[in-house]
Amino acid sequence: MGKKKGTTKKARSRRNNKQKLIPLVIMAIGIVGLAVWIVASAARSGSGAGTGPAVAAKVTDGVQEISMDLSPAGYSPNNITVKKGIPVKINTNATADAGCVRGIMIPDFNINVALDVGSDSFTFTPDKTGTFEFTCQMKMSRGTITVI
Known part of the structure; x- marks a missing residue:
């Protein structure tokens, strides 16, 4: 027991x-x-603001052009340099799985665009000098635009 x-x-x-x-x-x-x-x-979000080498826009017919890849890894390049007062055209190539990176916001220039998968572009004219951040619409991926 x-x-x-x-x-x-x-x-x-x-x-x-x-x-x-x-x-x-x-x-x-x-x-x-x-x-x-x-x-x-x-x-x-390893593509933190301005972590890559600065890439200068090429001027063609009075427009500054930059080619940018959009993918789950972020923006490439994510650090670009442009000149004030000259229109900037950013040509994008977005992968199907880019997610929120297909949206780009540049608050200092009142830009909030949703870009298509594959090739797309948007244009703006920087009216002030300085370094400005751009992000995806969820603010996870980042980059910088330096206007000289």
Whole structure:
């Protein structure tokens, strides 16, 4: 009879230990999930503002032109240089999986465009000098435009 009681106490003790572990396991899973999300977000937005080499626009028939690739990795190039007062045409080539990167916002020039998959373009004329940030519509991918 003594054995039976001891086994029951052991079983209860194990059950209590398991119940105490459940919240810890859930918290550990949450922490690991959060860490994975942070690392993935950092990798996705690895095209931080102006991290690539500066690319100068080429002037053709009075228009500054830049070719830019749009992909899940961000904008390439993501650091461009243009001249004030001369129209800028940005020719884009977006992959089908580019997602929100197909949208470009340049608040300092009141630009918010949604671009098509494949080839597309948009034009604006910079009216002030300085370095200005552009982002996707979710503000995850970034780049800079330097106007001289």
